[in-house]
Amino acid sequence: MEVAVLDKKWIEEHFETLPIWQQSAYTDFAAMVADEANTFPCIPARKGFLSNELRYSFIGDPREEQSIKTLALCLKEYDKCAQTFGKYTTHTIFFKTPTDMHKNFDVEDYRNLFWSVLDNLTKFDDIDWPKEIPTDPAHHEWEFCFNGQPYFVSCATPAHKLRKSRNFSTLLLAFQPRWIFEEMNDTTVFGRKLKKLIRQRINEYDAIPAHTDLKWYGQEGSYEWKQYFLSDDNSSPSKCPFLSMQHSLLFPQNKEL
Known part of the structure; x- marks a missing residue:
């Protein structure tokens, strides 16, 4: 089980040693967030990529328990030093996405898989849910938590087509620590301006x-x-x-071909 939390510099220096699927995933990600025309809607992600504040982990098939164990260990490793990485840091997870998933999974299949990943991840959490975060998702202050850390978790999939900002060549999960939003929220001028700009970019980027x-x-x-x-x-x-x-934390079986 390889537990690796990598930065941009390390990946680019060791690029040729990575498996082909990992090379492709990173190349696709870099082309997406750092496109020359500067159109990618998530401005913090672009800033984090260019300033080497993002961190990356390559994980196996998300339907396998071993992959979730590895993800849990990578998140714990990331959390140890996350606050030293910069104010735009995010832990970006690239999952190996086999051909059968590309061929057969639609958006709803990926939605179910996404939630199964988060649900199964909790089996490997050794720290109690933070007391200040509600446990009921119906509460407006609920947030997914792991290892005592609240995260905003966004997902992109190969099946998203119209919502291009949520499309990616592999299953991708981005874990953003809640503390990075301390300056990016509705109570700050910066946050309100950023939201307006991101919303404008989304409307131009997506179909x-x-x-x-x-x-x-x-x-x-x-x-x-x-x-x-x-x-x-x-x-x-x-x-x-x-x-x-x-x-009922069951790992989803491969969808019938």
Whole structure:
């Protein structure tokens, strides 16, 4: 089990030693967030990439228990030094996404897989849920927590087409520590300007308007879990899968070919 939390400098210096799928994933990510035209909507992600504040882990097939164990160890390793990486840091997870998933998984399959990853991840959490974070996703201050750290977790998949900002060549999860939003929120001038600019970029980047679920953390009517995995249309699930799944943590089987 290889536990590796890597930075941009290390990956680029050792690029030729990486497996092909990892080379492709990193190349695709770099091309997306640091495109020459500077169109990628998530400005903090672009800044974090260019300043080498992002960290990366390559994980195996997300349907396998070993992969979730590795993810848990990588998150714990990241958390040890995360606050030294910079104010735009995010732990970016590239999952190996086999051909059968590319061929057969639609957006809803990836949604179910995403929540199964988070649910199964909790099996390897040794630290109690933070007391200040509600355990009910229906609460507007709920956030996914691991190793005592609240995270905003966003997901991108190969199946997203219209919502280009949530499309990626592999299953990708981005774990953003809650503390990075201390200056990026609705109570600061910087945060309000940033939100307006990001929303404008999303509307230009995607083939459909920004999802109505995208709101500030802690606001009434804002639910973090809805923002983690956005539909490829304007639909929105009515109930968070996290509560219903956490008592039956089964690893999903490969979808029938």
